[in-house]
Amino acid sequence: MAQLPSTHRPNLLDQLSPREREILPLVAQGKDNREIGRILFISEKTAKNYVTSIRKKLGLKNRTQIALFALKEGIINLDDTLVN
Amino acid sequence: MAQLPSTHRPNLLDQLSPREREILPLVAQGKDNREIGRILFISEKTAKNYVTSIRKKLGLKNRTQIALFALKEGIINLDDTLVN
DNA sequence: GCCTTTTTGTTCATATCATGTACCAGAAGA
DNA sequence: TCTTCTGGTACATGATATGAACAAAAAGGC
Secondary structure: OOOOOOOOOOOHHHHOOOHHHHHHHHHHHHOOHHHHHHOOOOHHHHHHHHHHHHHHHOOOOOOHHHHHHHHOOOOOHHHHHHOO | OOOOOOOOOOOOHHOOOOOHHHHHHHHHOOOOOHHHHHHOOHHHHHHHHHHHHHHHHHOOOOHHHHHHHHHHEEEEHHOOEEEE
């Protein structure tokens, strides 16, 4: 069966702040902290803090897992990643 | 349209050694080098080197991009990742 | 077939850079 | 007041760049 934006638990995404929801797809697309900083006009350190916060709220171990999560949730699409 | 194991270029995957093809899905599932080492009974350092080699051969910047690539190629499936 | 050379694959190491962890704190706004 | 956004310090862990030893396989000439 197809994977739907997995019909939500308590809804993890609602725990994220607006800014965190902006950061999430960028991490999930494989961008590093410096790139994220440049895109959003914030320092690399601030980007880093957001990523940590996102990871903790979602209960994930690293950025790759953030990407897998975002794909499962339908937050990003493989076609948007320009990888490959 | 559905995503097919994108009908291949010169075929990047053929450039990978057998061992590298074993490492690839583990990276793509969000496992770190220590976990990969434990799974394959090699040192963390060796796992690390394989990941670097894979990344360079595929022309990618980091492990998150490796995961996105593996998903696009159909090497791994989101359902196998146990993330979330 | 036999010998040498080259290439490939697997393994581990050191050094440096990126990411993650654990905080803190000021500014702005609801 | 409380949350959010921002940037910071300090340290730990993970990832990347590079090198190198070793064995096996492949390639080629003799």
